[in-house]
Amino acid sequence: MIHSSKAFRGALMGALSVAGVAWQGPAxxxxxxxxxxxxxxxxxxxxxxxxxxxxxxxxxxxxxxxxQPAPRQTAPAKLTPEQKLQQLxxxxxxxxxxxxxxxxxxxxxxDGM
Numbered sequence: 468m469i470h471s472s473k474a475f476r477g478a479l480m481g482a483l484s485v486a487g488v489a490w491q492g493p494a495x496x497x498x499x500x501x502x503x504x505x506x507x508x509x510x511x512x513x514x515x516x517x518x519x520x521x522x523x524x525x526x527x528x529x530x531x532x533x534x535q536p537a538p539r540q541t542a543p544a545k546l547t548p549e550q551k552l553q554q555l556x557x558x559x560x561x562x563x564x565x566x567x568x569x570x571x572x573x574x575x576x577x578d579g580m
Contacts, residue, residue, distance in 0.1 A: 551576045 546554070552573065559569040 548576055548580050 555564075555569060555572055555576065558564045559566070564572070
């Protein structure tokens with residue numbers, strides 16, 4: 468059903484203008500060409516932007532030095548009996564081990580000398 472009344476056309480144009488749409492009359496073939504041309508141009512520009520960003524990222528990462536492998540962890544040096552006794556004294560003074568554990572571990576260190 469096509470409405471041709473002036474009141475309907477006025478209401479339609481008012482609603483379209485509120486929605487931010489400009490109605491300029493019937494679409495022409497040249498309008499369709501302009502629309503398609505605009506879409507193609509938009510896609511070309513977007514692809515060019517993506518390519519530029521990719522090239523910039525590639526240049527950035529190419530200029531950075533290659534990551535070096537992490538240095539190997541060396542095993543801690545073996546503690547001397549004196550160092551072991553000092554640690555044992557600290558554990559006992561801090562209350563981390565009982566007097567019985569202190570005596571047995573101290574004897575084990577002394578026996579290992």
